[in-house]
Amino acid sequence: MGRLTTAVEATRRPTMNDVAKAAGVSLKTVSRVINADPTVQREYVESVHAAVSILGFRRNEIARTLRSGQTSSTIGLVIEDLANPFYSAIASAVERVAAEHRTLLITASSEENPDREREVLQELLQRRVDGLLIVPAGVDHGFLRAEMARGVPVVFLDRPPTGLDADTVLLDNVGGARSGVEYMLARGHRRIGMLLDSLTIFTMRERLAGARAALMQCGVGFDDALLRDDVHDPGQASSAVAAMLDGHAPPTAFFCGNNRIAIGAALELARRDHPAALVAFDDFEASGLVHNLLTIIGYDNQELGRRAAEVLFRRVAGDRSSPERIMLSTDLRHVRVTS
Amino acid sequence: MGRLTTAVEATRRPTMNDVAKAAGVSLKTVSRVINADPTVQREYVESVHAAVSILGFRRNEIARTLRSGQTSSTIGLVIEDLANPFYSAIASAVERVAAEHRTLLITASSEENPDREREVLQELLQRRVDGLLIVPAGVDHGFLRAEMARGVPVVFLDRPPTGLDADTVLLDNVGGARSGVEYMLARGHRRIGMLLDSLTIFTMRERLAGARAALMQCGVGFDDALLRDDVHDPGQASSAVAAMLDGHAPPTAFFCGNNRIAIGAALELARRDHPAALVAFDDFEASGLVHNLLTIIGYDNQELGRRAAEVLFRRVAGDRSSPERIMLSTDLRHVRVTS
DNA sequence: ATGAAAGCGCTAACAT
DNA sequence: ATGTTAGCGCTTTCAT
Numbered sequence: 001m002g003r004l005t006t007a008v009e010a011t012r013r014p015t016m017n018d019v020a021k022a023a024g025v026s027l028k029t030v031s032r033v034i035n036a037d038p039t040v041q042r043e044y045v046e047s048v049h050a051a052v053s054i055l056g057f058r059r060n061e062i063a064r065t066l067r068s069g070q071t072s073s074t075i076g077l078v079i080e081d082l083a084n085p086f087y088s089a090i091a092s093a094v095e096r097v098a099a100e101h102r103t104l105l106i107t108a109s110s111e112e113n114p115d116r117e118r119e120v121l122q123e124l125l126q127r128r129v130d131g132l133l134i135v136p137a138g139v140d141h142g143f144l145r146a147e148m149a150r151g152v153p154v155v156f157l158d159r160p161p162t163g164l165d166a167d168t169v170l171l172d173n174v175g176g177a178r179s180g181v182e183y184m185l186a187r188g189h190r191r192i193g194m195l196l197d198s199l200t201i202f203t204m205r206e207r208l209a210g211a212r213a214a215l216m217q218c219g220v221g222f223d224d225a226l227l228r229d230d231v232h233d234p235g236q237a238s239s240a241v242a243a244m245l246d247g248h249a250p251p252t253a254f255f256c257g258n259n260r261i262a263i264g265a266a267l268e269l270a271r272r273d274h275p276a277a278l279v280a281f282d283d284f285e286a287s288g289l290v291h292n293l294l295t296i297i298g299y300d301n302q303e304l305g306r307r308a309a310e311v312l313f314r315r316v317a318g319d320r321s322s323p324e325r326i327m328l329s330t331d332l333r334h335v336r337v338t339s
Numbered sequence: 340m341g342r343l344t345t346a347v348e349a350t351r352r353p354t355m356n357d358v359a360k361a362a363g364v365s366l367k368t369v370s371r372v373i374n375a376d377p378t379v380q381r382e383y384v385e386s387v388h389a390a391v392s393i394l395g396f397r398r399n400e401i402a403r404t405l406r407s408g409q410t411s412s413t414i415g416l417v418i419e420d421l422a423n424p425f426y427s428a429i430a431s432a433v434e435r436v437a438a439e440h441r442t443l444l445i446t447a448s449s450e451e452n453p454d455r456e457r458e459v460l461q462e463l464l465q466r467r468v469d470g471l472l473i474v475p476a477g478v479d480h481g482f483l484r485a486e487m488a489r490g491v492p493v494v495f496l497d498r499p500p501t502g503l504d505a506d507t508v509l510l511d512n513v514g515g516a517r518s519g520v521e522y523m524l525a526r527g528h529r530r531i532g533m534l535l536d537s538l539t540i541f542t543m544r545e546r547l548a549g550a551r552a553a554l555m556q557c558g559v560g561f562d563d564a565l566l567r568d569d570v571h572d573p574g575q576a577s578s579a580v581a582a583m584l585d586g587h588a589p590p591t592a593f594f595c596g597n598n599r600i601a602i603g604a605a606l607e608l609a610r611r612d613h614p615a616a617l618v619a620f621d622d623f624e625a626s627g628l629v630h631n632l633l634t635i636i637g638y639d640n641q642e643l644g645r646r647a648a649e650v651l652f653r654r655v656a657g658d659r660s661s662p663e664r665i666m667l668s669t670d671l672r673h674v675r676v677t678s
Numbered sequence: 679a680t681g682a683a684a685g686c687g688c689t690a691a692c693a694t
Numbered sequence: 695a696t697g698t699t700a701g702c703g704c705t706t707t708c709a710t
Contacts, residue, residue: 011485011488011489012489013489015702015703015704016703016704017703017704025680025681026680026681026682027681027682027703027704028680028681028682028705028706029679029680029681031704031705032679032680035705039679039680040679040680041679041680044679044680056485058461058464058465059465059703059704060405060465060467060702060703060704061465061466061467061704062401062404062405062411062466062467062702062703062704063405063686063702063703063704063705064703064704064705065401065686065704066399066401066402066405066686066687066688066702066703066704066705067685067686067703067704067705067706068686068704068705068706069686069705072401074445074466081431082421082427082430082431082434083424083427083428083431083432083641085422085424085427088421088422088424088427088430089422091421091427091430091446092420092421092422092448093422095421095446095447095448096448099447099448102462104445104447104462104463104466105445105446105447106413106443106444106445106446107430107434107444107445107446108434108438108443108444109431109434109435109438122397123441123443124443125397126397126398126399126400127400127401127413127443128399128400128401146350146395149350150350150351150352234624260624263624263625263628266625266628267627267628270627270628270630284625285573285599285602285625286602286605286623286624286625286628288606288609289602289605289606289609289625289628289629289630290628291609291628291630302422354686354687354688355687355688356687356688364696364697365696365697365698366687366688366697366698367689367696367697367698368695368696368697370688370689371695371696374689378695378696379695379696380695380696383695383696398687398688399686399687399688400688401686401687401688402686402687402688402689402702403687403688403689404688404702405686405687405688405689405702405703405704406687406688406689406690406701406702407688407689407690407702408689408702679710680709680710681708681709681710682707682708682709682710683706683707683708683709684705684706684707684708685701685704685705685706685707686703686704686705686706687702688701688702689700689701689702690699690700690701690702691698691699691700691701692697692698692699692700693696693697693698693699694695694696694697694698
């Protein structure tokens with residue numbers, strides 16, 4: 001018998017009412033104690049705390065959020081893929097800022113799928129998050145306008161929104177790419193292979209534009225034969241490098257649109273012991289292992305997330321000034337100067 | 340006047356009641372339509388949908404969760420640091436499984452701080468998550484027992500819980516380390532430097548034990564002078580390697596407790612053009628850039644998160660069988676065979 | 679300083 | 695097939 005009753009029976013979770021009964025006070029007094037309202041007798045405070053601890057009471061945030069109307073102390077971050085270090089750096093920085101505001105972070109991956117992105121945004125809005133941070137997968141975000149009007153702050157990172165005016169934090173993609181390519185040109189390179197992910201991605205278009213601008217300004221011109229887009233991973237980057245090196249008039253340098261492309265390119269060069277130079281967007285921890293001349297177009301990769309989160313929490317706190325556009329500058333990091 | 344009233348006024352969010360009025364039906368009919376209850380006249384279904392779309396109604400999940408009692412369709416993952424690729428791989432895999440269950444993921448970093456870990460767990464429980472996945476930072480988790488009895492499933496990953504019996508998914512740290520070191524011994528290495536993060540971390544103790552077992556079994560014995568623990572990042576790993584190589588009777592090989600240590604060690608060897616061999620836990624994307632003989636003690640780094648999440652959702656679905664202990668095997672990956 | 683009553687937005691139980 | 699009533703666990707009036 002005893003064993004039966006003490007066995008795994010889903011013990012009902014104690015509510016404030018249970019605590020009130022146990023402590024011999026009213027429900028409201030419990031609420032006051034839980035919320036550290038100073039207008040409660042010390043005696044009551046103590047007995048409530050005792051009851052809380054005995055019963056294992058834990059306030060139901062769901063109920064609190066519903067009644068008090070507004071803040072769920074939760075924000076949502078929509079990115080492409082948490083496994084990619086670029087995005088996990090953003091998530092990590094956002095989470096840190098959120099913690100300072102006693103807010104939890106829901107991370108959701110869109111997997112570059114606009115439909116999935118929309119779905120995930122709906123789910124986040126249904127949960128009444130206090131705000132949204134979005135690395136847009138590129139569709140129209142007009143459907144968020146109504147939510148924003150209802151007071152849900154939305155901040156875009158890394159890529160601007162489409163069909164919507166909202167706070168946005170971007171990198172200086174054009175400037176970074178331009179100065180990286182200018183550096184290659186200054187070192188005498190004239191044939192620079194361009195390795196980019198899909199040009200449907202805003203950052204890739206911008207980086208290509210910056211690179212092109214440098215080439216044009218220097219009078220070298222832009223050779224379409226040296227461009228490979230839709231390079232999604234290191235393996236494809238390696239193949240692209242291999243193909244270009246095996247072709248006519250191979251490049252003497254490569255511009256890599258992101259760090260995974262840089263790793264793939266460096267691997268192929270290492271395999272061939274080829275001396276081509278590399279200039280690449282995004283730093284990565286193992287960059288020092290590259291034996292070729294390597295110039296990184298770098299930036300503080302936590303700053304993107306941090307700045308965006310800061311803007312978001314300013315909005316959550318009530319700031320209704322017009323949308324902010326922040327552009328983070330990049331710098332050249334000469335990882336390996338001699339090849 | 341018109342401009343004033345249409346200006347940014349926090350439009351109240353429409354409720355089911357508003358929809359009901361707009362559609363000329365009862366609240367409950369709206370609820371039925373929203374929940375796709377088939378017992379509603381087509382005519383009503385249509386007018387409700389119309390009202391929903393005109394008003395921009397979005398069901399309040401907070402209210403639904405409160406009333407229907409149980410599932411918030413949210414789970415929590417507590418890790419050390421989202422910026423570390425080891426953890427972001429876990430988070431990514433968990434998120435994928437969660438999405439299959441139409442569940443969102445709250446990620447929270449403990450930053451290796453037991454107090455923070457506890458805080459974060461409290462906050463997650465207050466939000467009534469459907470379940471918890473924890474990479475424990477190493478304190479006593481007995482306080483979770485009451486929650487588990489109340490039906491909140493908890494699964495531990497990468498490290499076992501303390502003071503609690505619960506589902507746990509681990510890597511074969513001992514076996515992996517042992518076979519890695521055995522391989523080095525078979526290649527003739529007798530002085531193997533050991534680079535590990537803090538030995539307060541379960542995985543580090545296990546990996547050390549495995550390495551030690553291989554050394555003892557082979558009759559080489561364990562030399563404390565070759566052990567460096569508390570190696571937290573690549574920089575410290577580089578320094579440790581430098582110090583050992585500059586000392587008496589330097590190692591001819593290094594055992595690296597994780598991938599960040601491996602990167603630091605490889606960097607130092609590359610700087611010196613030193614031929615020491617490396618054997619390292621965890622694969623990393625840039626491992627191919629290492630020029631030394633490199634053997635990786637690898638595993639499917641998404642599997643840890645995936646398996647743990649699968650167990651969790653089985654529990655959420657009601658499985659009350661006794662706690663499961665899953666151990667994932669490792670394999671040796673010979674990244675660079677000739678040095 | 680404390681408590682009683684109402685109600686957040688929704689769903690469950692029970693009519694009709 | 696539809697509506698009415700009650701109530702999830704809490705906070706917010708408003709009394710006392």
